[in-house]
Amino acid sequence: MRAGLAGRCATVGAIAAAVLALAGCGRSDRPADTAGEVAGVQADIVAPAFASxxxxxxxxxxxxxxxxxxxxxxxxxxxxxxxxxxxxxxxxxxxxxxxxxxxxxxxxxxxxxxxxxxxxxxxxxxxxxxxxxxxxxxxxxxxxxxxxxxxxDGQGFLVRRSLDLASAAELNGARICVQRASTSELNVADWFRSRGLEYTPVITANEEAARAAYGREDCDAFSADISALAAARTTLSNPEQHAILPDIVSKEPxxxxxxxxxxxxxxxxxxxxxxxxxxxxxxxxxxxxxxxxxxxxxxxxxxxxxxxxxxxxxxxxxxxxxxxxxxxxxxxxxxxxxxxxxxxxxxxxxxxxxxxxxxxxxxxxxxxxx
CATH class of the missing domain: 3.40.190.10 (Periplasmic binding protein-like II)
Structure with missing residues (x-):
């Protein structure tokens, strides 16, 4: 049994030696290849120059x-x-x-x-x-x-105090001045539709025209960002006669x-x-x-x-x-x-x-x- 075991061990040893020899041969070419691969990876991950x-x-x-x-x-x-x-x-x-x-x-x-x-x-x-x-x-x-x-910011509604409104929900059927091709126009449509309310849009070319239309009473309310409504109110002849309703109908970052x-x-x-x-x-x-x-x-x-x-x-x-x-x-x-x-x-x-x-x-x- 010892002789057989010794023979098997010799065979295993010879195989292991051959494997190690082959591995050694493989390693002789690896440093250059590995260096190339590492250099390539490093070239890929270097941050680009910060230039504007x-x-x-x-x-x-x-x-x-x-x-x-x-x-x-x-x-x-x-x-x-x-x-x-x-x-x-x-x-x-x-x-x-x-x-x-x-x-x-x-x-x-x-x-x-x-x-x-x-x-x-x-x-x-x-x-x-x-x-x-x-x-x-x-x-x-x-x-x-x-x-x-x-x-x-957020979008809201500017109205005349004489209308005695407490909420935008009371604007059902109202005429709303709003600027064309703006998020304000889209937000008004979404807000009224989601609540099943009716309104008549008074679409203007720009924000200044919307303010002017509201000042002429071409509409019952003017809808825009609350900051813009606050600015618009200061330009009216009697700012204290106008109020911004508490409703905020959108997010405007x-x-x-x-x-x-x-x-x-x-x-x-x-x-x-x-x-x-x-x-x-x-x-x-x-x-x-x-x-x-x-x-x-x-x-x-x-x-x-x-x-x-x-x-x-x-x-x-x-x-x-x-x-x-x-x-x-x-x-x-x-x-x-x-x-x-x-x-x-x-x-x-x-x-x-x-x-x-x-x-x-x-x-x-x-x-x-x-």
């Missing part, structure tokens, strides 16, 4: 082309000196300060709702900051990308829009908006930004203001890009207050546009810069 053709064009011309509303009180309008003012206009200037170090290096391009996306696609504007709702169909079909949300195909520029716009939001959360204001840049020990503040880290250069901007944006127009809360909040004629409450950690809290939430 739009940013390069903006820097060459020395000016940001910013698309805005033709005239919406609180958001984008010209004052009696012909200067552009408003919530959206201030964000245009903050972006110009971030990328060009000059808040005044902006060319404001007033656009109708039907012009706005074509202006982006054609390169006529670099960014659209024009009370535009982020929807699936717009992002999929219009050749654009939304870079963030800077105002959470408004924010900056850019042309599809320049991911780096999308990021620059997104993070500039985010920096202004983060500034409010961290207590950085237009008044104290210089002081905090030199004295703050808070790592979050230091990263935001460029005194720690290389976050601006990652975007192709200066280290103090966010500091420049805040110096230009202030933090999110300051921009809100003076244009649409308590320091403005609109006097809109923060509501959903309060910071996430406020009391009561809202939906404004800054992404971390780190």
């Amino acid at each position: 053709p739009t940013l390069a064009a903006v820097k060459r011309r020395g000016r940001l082309n910013c698309g805005v509303h033709e005239g919406l009180v609180g958001f984008a309008y010209t004052d009696n000196r012909g200067q552009w003012r408003g919530f959206d206009a201030d964000f245009c200037r903050a972006l110009a300060a971030a990328v060009l170090s000059d808040a005044n290096a902006v060319r404001f391009v007033p656009l109708t709702s039907s012009q706005r996306f074509e202006a982006l696609r054609s390169g006529r504007i670099d960014v659209l900051w024009r009370s535009t709702s982020w929807t699936l169909s717009r992002e999929a079909q219009e050749g654009v990308r939304f870079a963030g949300i800077n105002y959470y 408004l924010g900056p829009v850019v042309k599809r195909g320049d991911e780096a520029w999308t990021s620059i716009v997104r993070w500039t908006l985010n920096a202004v939001i983060l500034a409010e959360e961290l207590g950085v204001t237009r008044e104290n930004v210089d002081q905090l840049a030199g004295t703050s020990r808070n790592p979050q503040v230091r990263r935001l203001l460029g005194t720690e880290g290389e976050y601006g250069p990652i975007l192709g901007l200066r280290k103090d890009w966010a500091k420049s944006a805040i110096e230009a127009e202030g933090n999110y809360g300051e921009i809100f207050a003076r244009n649409v909040g308590p320091d403005s004629s609109l006097d809109l409450a923060r509501g959903l546009n309060a910071q996430w950690n406020a009391t009561p809290g809202g939906l404004i939430y800054a992404l971390p810069i780190r």
